Amino acid sequence: MLRFLLRRSVSTLLVLLVLSAVVFLLFYATPGDPAILACGKGCDGERLAVVRHKLGTDLPLWQQYWHFLQGLVAGRDYDAGTDVTHCAAPCFGYSFQTDQPVLGMITSRLPVDVSLTLGAMVIWLVVGVGTGVLSALRRGGITERLLTGLTLAGMSTPVFLIGLLLMMLCCSWLGWLPFPQYVPFGDDPAAWASNLVLPWLSLALITAAAYARMTRSSMLETLAEDHIRTGRAYGLSERRVVTGHALRGALTPVITLLAIDVGGMLGGATLTESVFGFDGLGRLLVDSVNHIDLPVVVGVTLFAAFFIVLANAVADVLYAVADPRVALA
Amino acid sequence: MSKSRALYAATGVALLSSLAVACGSGGGGSGKAGAKAFDPKDYQGGTLTVLNHRDQGHFDPARQYTSGGGKIPTLVFRTLTTRDHTTGGPAGAKPVPDLATDTGTPSDGAKTWTYHLKPGLKYEDGTPIKAQDVKYGIERSFAPELPGGAPYLRDWLIGGESYQGPYQGKELDSIQVPDDRTIVFHLRKPEGDFPYLATATQFAPVPRAKDTGVNYEKHPISSGPYKVVSNDQGKTIVLDRNPYWSKRVDDQRLAGPDKIVVQSGLDQSVINQRLAASTGADSRAITTDTDIDASVLAKLNGPQGLAKRVATGYFGETWYLAFNTKVKPFDNQKVREAISYAVDRQSVINAIGGTAVAKPATTFLPDQKAFGYTPYDYFPGGTAGDPAKAKQALAEAGYPNGITITLDHTTTAGTGSGPEAATAVQEALKKAGITVRLHASEENDYAEKTQKPATEPGLFLQSWGADWPSGGPFLAPVFDGRQILKDGGNFNASQLNDPKVNAEIDAINQITDPAAAAARWGKLDADLGKRALTVPLYHPIYKRLFGKDVTNTYVSQWNGLYDLSRISVK
Numbered sequence: 001m002l003r004f005l006l007r008r009s010v011s012t013l014l015v016l017l018v019l020s021a022v023v024f025l026l027f028y029a030t031p032g033d034p035a036i037l038a039c040g041k042g043c044d045g046e047r048l049a050v051v052r053h054k055l056g057t058d059l060p061l062w063q064q065y066w067h068f069l070q071g072l073v074a075g076r077d078y079d080a081g082t083d084v085t086h087c088a089a090p091c092f093g094y095s096f097q098t099d100q101p102v103l104g105m106i107t108s109r110l111p112v113d114v115s116l117t118l119g120a121m122v123i124w125l126v127v128g129v130g131t132g133v134l135s136a137l138r139r140g141g142i143t144e145r146l147l148t149g150l151t152l153a154g155m156s157t158p159v160f161l162i163g164l165l166l167m168m169l170c171c172s173w174l175g176w177l178p179f180p181q182y183v184p185f186g187d188d189p190a191a192w193a194s195n196l197v198l199p200w201l202s203l204a205l206i207t208a209a210a211y212a213r214m215t216r217s218s219m220l221e222t223l224a225e226d227h228i229r230t231g232r233a234y235g236l237s238e239r240r241v242v243t244g245h246a247l248r249g250a251l252t253p254v255i256t257l258l259a260i261d262v263g264g265m266l267g268g269a270t271l272t273e274s275v276f277g278f279d280g281l282g283r284l285l286v287d288s289v290n291h292i293d294l295p296v297v298v299g300v301t302l303f304a305a306f307f308i309v310l311a312n313a314v315a316d317v318l319y320a321v322a323d324p325r326v327a328l329a
Numbered sequence: 330m331s332k333s334r335a336l337y338a339a340t341g342v343a344l345l346s347s348l349a350v351a352c353g354s355g356g357g358g359s360g361k362a363g364a365k366a367f368d369p370k371d372y373q374g375g376t377l378t379v380l381n382h383r384d385q386g387h388f389d390p391a392r393q394y395t396s397g398g399g400k401i402p403t404l405v406f407r408t409l410t411t412r413d414h415t416t417g418g419p420a421g422a423k424p425v426p427d428l429a430t431d432t433g434t435p436s437d438g439a440k441t442w443t444y445h446l447k448p449g450l451k452y453e454d455g456t457p458i459k460a461q462d463v464k465y466g467i468e469r470s471f472a473p474e475l476p477g478g479a480p481y482l483r484d485w486l487i488g489g490e491s492y493q494g495p496y497q498g499k500e501l502d503s504i505q506v507p508d509d510r511t512i513v514f515h516l517r518k519p520e521g522d523f524p525y526l527a528t529a530t531q532f533a534p535v536p537r538a539k540d541t542g543v544n545y546e547k548h549p550i551s552s553g554p555y556k557v558v559s560n561d562q563g564k565t566i567v568l569d570r571n572p573y574w575s576k577r578v579d580d581q582r583l584a585g586p587d588k589i590v591v592q593s594g595l596d597q598s599v600i601n602q603r604l605a606a607s608t609g610a611d612s613r614a615i616t617t618d619t620d621i622d623a624s625v626l627a628k629l630n631g632p633q634g635l636a637k638r639v640a641t642g643y644f645g646e647t648w649y650l651a652f653n654t655k656v657k658p659f660d661n662q663k664v665r666e667a668i669s670y671a672v673d674r675q676s677v678i679n680a681i682g683g684t685a686v687a688k689p690a691t692t693f694l695p696d697q698k699a700f701g702y703t704p705y706d707y708f709p710g711g712t713a714g715d716p717a718k719a720k721q722a723l724a725e726a727g728y729p730n731g732i733t734i735t736l737d738h739t740t741t742a743g744t745g746s747g748p749e750a751a752t753a754v755q756e757a758l759k760k761a762g763i764t765v766r767l768h769a770s771e772e773n774d775y776a777e778k779t780q781k782p783a784t785e786p787g788l789f790l791q792s793w794g795a796d797w798p799s800g801g802p803f804l805a806p807v808f809d810g811r812q813i814l815k816d817g818g819n820f821n822a823s824q825l826n827d828p829k830v831n832a833e834i835d836a837i838n839q840i841t842d843p844a845a846a847a848a849r850w851g852k853l854d855a856d857l858g859k860r861a862l863t864v865p866l867y868h869p870i871y872k873r874l875f876g877k878d879v880t881n882t883y884v885s886q887w888n889g890l891y892d893l894s895r896i897s898v899k
Contacts, residue, residue: 031773276599
């Protein structure tokens with residue numbers, strides 16, 4: 001287990017390092033000068049040069065990257081005009097456009113995506129896996145056809161449409177819920193939940209379908225395996241066969257899917273955030289790309305990548321738990 | 330990016346959300362009419378919510394562009410002068426005194442402007458506002474740490490071109506403060522429009538002791554009716570009453586609501602849905618940046634009376650086809666005339682959202698008196714274009730068999746420089762034998778390319794908006810030959826450098842009477858129009874919903890938005 005963790009940590013660091021270099025390079029291939037945007041309309045040559053120097057974009061690319069790496073390891077100083085602020089390591093730099101420390105911008109938005117993802121995950125797992133198991137057991141029946149149809153409809157509807165429809169129904173017509181607005185869990189847990197119900201549902205409805213279909217096919221496959229037949233031959237009840245043996249085996253591909261989804265969503269669920277007006281990492285990334293804000297783009301990308309790597313490592317551990325044939329090495 | 334997403338989201342649910350509008354307004358809000366007759370002049374109380382799509386950006390008076398976006402800065406920052414808040418008519422386009430006792434006393438042929446502060450002015454912490462603080466506020470805007478402001482101060486004040494702000498210990502000597510209540514500005518050349526410039530947020534006082542550089546925007550010190558309680562990077566801003574402000578020292582703002590909450594980053598179709606439904610706190614909500622969409626438009630005259638809850642305003646802005654006369658064949662005036670005849674303004678307007686949101690333009694100046702609007706249409710194509718006249722002009726230009734040109738546009742859908750508008754131009758010109766190849770660029774790239782003479786394309790879609798309602802800031806950046814900026818930020822797209830035009834601009838800038846200046850600007854615009862240096866396409870119209878318990882909404886003629894400083898909530 002220790003070796004597994006060590007190897008994973010080293011490979012994660014390498015992946016993130018390469019990724020940050022790639023983002024720096026890509027940034028230079030894309031058009032647009034962040035200094036022009038920061039400087040405003042009618043900014044002329046001399047003023048622009050001063051602003052560009054202030055942002056540090058007048059330096060060669062490798063130097064900018066070197067400063068970035070230095071900041072991560074040793075921190076950096078930042079001139080706020082009236083005084084100099086020290087940005088302690090790991091310093092992801094300061095935004096070109098908002099002048100805020102990037103790490104602070106990311107950590108202030110992270111709770112939004114954690115709340116969105118974890119809540120939605122519970123719903124889509126219950127709905128998705130439940131539907132999948134039921135469909136597998138009632139194969140060919142009306143229940144299965146109904147469930148397949150419903151999940152397919154959920155999967156093929158864009159999240160902004162579901163989001164707008166839910167808001168119209170629950171907020172405008174029925175007035176059951178407020179128009180969602182993110183409330184931190186620490187401020188008011190009840191308001192946090194009631195404001196998140198609709199985003200959770202929207203996100204879960206579009207995601208659950210994939211889980212239902214995955215669980216169903218995997219379940220059918222497992223039910224046809226030898227050890228299930230043996231179990232039945234030993235006279236185990238159908239319930240024990242399904243929940244105790246078949247489901248456990250059928251969950252391996254579901255865990256893979258879950259790792260990809262959760263890892264991806266923690267790094268930002270852009271469309272859901274946009275429809276409900278939540279300030280999460282997804283919106284931050286889109287905004288910073290539009291505003292040619294390199295430090296923020298690099299920061300969010302690294303965080304998003306980190307979550308995906310982390311989620312996959314967790315999935316590997318879970319494999320071993322779910323399937324005794326898998327061992328961590 | 331967000332714009333296009335909002336657009337397809339809006340089209341997708343237009344029908345459905347119109348249903349929501351129909352059912353929502355019956356839901357009732359918690360707002361109730363008071364027992365007494367409602368009078369916005371002495372009504373105080375409640376919370377006004379502002380639901381916006383774009384965020385407020387840097388809430389630092391040094392970093393706002395002119396008077397700042399969305400009408401919120403004027404609630405916190407009082408300036409030497411301000412636009413007339415008390416009326417929604419054409420008079421609202423005039424500057425009036427705010428912190429100062431008058432709109433400024435010119436001397437030395439409008440090269441020197443003197444202001445005196447009103448007595449008894451205080452900040453939110455009770456300390457008195459001094460003329461030195463106004464000087465310091467302007468000096469800050471020169472610091473490279475705080476970019477974003479308009480270029481006028483750098484161009485107009487003596488020494489402004491090389492001054493780098495107060496953080497290196499230097500002062501700007503062209504601003505003098507003989508005593509605590511007097512401030513004098515020394516300009517490079519006569520500027521009759523100085524009272525307009527003095528409405529910009531850079532003219533708000535900043536106490537040096539409270540300046541925290543780039544962090545000042547988290548809690549800028551208020552001189553206006555509201556102080557900042559919290560500011561989350563311009564996204565969510567909460568304003569509360571400033572106890573040291575009163576109507577006794579401010580005759581421009583009513584400041585009805587006790588509290589104002591600005592929420593931004595909202596989806597535009599959601600903003601319209603919420604304002605149309607107008608339930609709960611949304612009944613006391615407005616938006617300062619989101620126009621009504623197709624779903625609201627369809628229900629406007631329906632039984633729920635949405636039409637009564639729409640404020641219509643005009644911002645002085647012109648969208649046009651820009652010619653670079655240094656690029657062939659646009660150096661040939663007859664070619665430019667042919668394109669002017671051929672353009673179908675109605676199809677361009679349809680492409681960006683229809684007659685509800687735009688009206689056709691044949692003059693470069695917006696059609697408002699304050700700009701000096703003088704009607705002309707030298708190359709009349711009606712609203713639909715005149716291909717026959719265009720062909721004739723093209724033949725006179727030496728292209729009897731037609732011509733192939735390239736039109737540059739952005740990839741941002743639904744805007745005046747987007748692919749839809751470009752296609753509308755392309756189709757109209759085709760009828761006149763002009764084949765148009767389209768060339769699209771991403772927005773930032775487009776701005777950089779079109780605003781640098783070395784990379785400027787021959788023909789592209791462009792807009793110019795008023796920094797204040799006067800002809801000067803509308804015509805000078807676009808037609809003054811000395812404002813061709815080689816390093817970028819150039820808006821003189823035609824690259825016209827005519828000594829006569831430059832001299833006339835200088836002459837009008839010396840006029841300190843706005844009405845007299847307006848007439849001369851109008852005449853200059855009409856003269857420039859004969860040269861077909863641009864093809865004006867349309868002026869935008871703003872149409873915005875407000876909640877059903879919001880009263881005293883009227884639209885400022887300065888920028889087409891309703892005036893937050895005069896609004897009340899029931």
